Amino acid sequence: MILLTGATGFIGGHVLKALSEKNLQIRCLSRKSINSGNPNISYVTGDVLDYESLVKATKGVDTVYYFIHMMGKQKEQEKFEVLDRIAITNMVRACKANSVKRIIHLTGMSNPQEKLSHHLASRKEVEEIIRNSGINYTIFRASVILGKGGAAFETLDTAVRKLPVIPVFNWQKTKVQPIYIGDVIRYLAECLDKSETINRSFDIGCSEILTYRELMQQYAKELGLKRVFIQIPGSWHRVSAYMLGRLAPVNPDVIYWLIESLRNTMVCEPNDLKRIFGFEPVSFKESIRKISEQVSE
Template sequence: MMKNQETKKRPVVALTGASGYIGHHLVNKLTEHADVVALSRNINNKQDTAQVTWRSCDLFSMSDAEKALEGVDFAVYLVHSMKPSAKLTQGSFENMDVILADNFAQAAKKQRLKQIVYLSGIIPENEKLSRHLSSRLEVENILRAYGTPVTTIRAGLIVGPKGSSFPILKKLVKRLPVMVLPKWTRTKTHPIALPDVLTALDKSIGNQTLSNRAIDIGGPEIMSYKEMMRQTTEVMGLRRKMINVPFLTVKLSRLWVSLTTNSPKEMVYPLIESLTHPMTAKPEHMDEEISFGKITFKQSVHQTLQEEKQNAKERKSVMKPNAPSIQQDVRSVQRIPLPAGKDADWVSNYYMIWLHQLIHPFLKIEVDETNEYSIQTRLLSLPLLTFRYSEDRSTVNRSLYYITGGAFENKAENKRGRLEFRRIPHSDECIVAIHDYLPSLPWFIYRYTQAKAHLWVMYQFHKHLMKLEVHPPNNPILVTTET
């Protein structure tokens, strides 16, 4: 080959949430100029192409995240954990998102990624943020915590099929001939069409002028939610009577919206709580090249409805795959305070000592020379649960224990069960999480006994840490010798 005929190597972009509604569309756009590593928890029905390689990845696992980002130059982070991630999920979406973002950011550092592009929401200034927006901002800060350059694209309501906010609005318009509109429906927002969001994400990859910046994006119009409903009815060819009321609160609204649209409250509640904020792009946070969407709201609604019709036709012509078997797994995640000057390694050791004292005199905790901890009955010394400390996967900011046995564990099925203590970057808080735990008890009994007991224990531990003095005990050691 002649020197002047050498081809330039295409960048490799990892795309989280590649099977989601934004990720699915973004894959096609990225392959025009890059090779894509498409990440998803389930890739059974996915096929690789010349430009797309599918990798199975559970981002709750740091080792999975590290393997997923091997050989990657850039990454697009589209993850959000509003939906349950296990058969029994105990914990808030905010705490789930901490783990996902922290695993991803640490893996990006290890694999030396050049940039993470993160899709977030517009953050109002000088206001107390909703849980949803607070979580979006916390995730942004965690992604930045390990040194990889991060470009955050902040959007308001994204108009597209299979999303979160717009499908809810469309269902309200379709199902309610008379619409009672509370005060929050007059709040201003900045809707943007899905194609404009895809363009902003695509143009951000490798764009060094946007490194470590947060960019607001929006469509050509700023309008209220009421106006969006009105225009949606026009596009759908419907007539709806709209009545303004001053008394329907956000708490009542979220219940009303969930019931009316038949949407899960885990998704609806955080979104409705955010609607009290004016979600408009701010000029000082906008970029000339990527911030200004071109598609009007009416055009975007029309395009979305057309795409939904086409998708419905395609679904009818394709046989549905067999549903995967449901694993009876558990994920339980809680946030606890971290005493001054202490780290995750300290709090994990202290937890074992505290738990040993809490369960006395009925149970006990013993630890052997291999760092395996065993929760046992006192009379028979029957192990109920055993945990082995993973020294090679732990740091001062993350202590990891693999669940290795005991009467309460499903020995035949357990492969990845683990307990971890993780410090949230740049904070005085810690996450305690159980992942992929498979109990041996019958499911109904487990849910209302062992699962409830774990939540009670974590609540008590949280209270205990709050009461600790500013200088808690140093170097805790679990004493197992019986007196």
């Protein structure tokens, strides 16, 4: 039995679909009762901030997919960091109480030589709690995930499509290694059967390393859009979040924390994922082509 958290979210929804195709028994954690209509998919009512509900949810479970991350209001970073800590601590305790064998987790990349944003620092803490829990784990770290419905991609898409003149701030030269959503889900779903991934953490990304400015420029080029980029000193987090929040289908507070994280480098450390999984993530250009095909269907 698999317990899937965040099943109605961007990552969780894709993972649910991938796992359901494997004919596995999947239990989804939800705040309200849902009837899936699929005999292999059930829903259990619970909340990661309620320990007792997690004990109930993890009963009879072998593997937990943990895709929970809090993102509060712009002036409440301490609050969501505390909630993140409580949530994962509750889950780890519940997993131990029911002898869950493994936790699979997706988080953000981080550079140990940099001071992390509030968003990435909280994600790093969650990762460390899982790694030090004594429970087997597999952890994947990504930077920009390219796919419709993802907050980072929707913000990028909105900026490039709707702003003929795009301001770039002090994060323009930060380097990242984006990855297509399909490849992320493939790693998450296939690692279930890969014993080589147990008790290991992996950075995942395509082969290209781009600055955020190059990311936007190449995306505009793939869309056939001519855009002018203007450099402006400073970070302008709040102004950017407010402006993009009015244009993008993303909560302005989420955009704020994502923009704050733009200062942090997200480049993959070498790993042996190709040997283990037998594939490499598609290129940035191919990612955009795939997304465009999905939108036109």
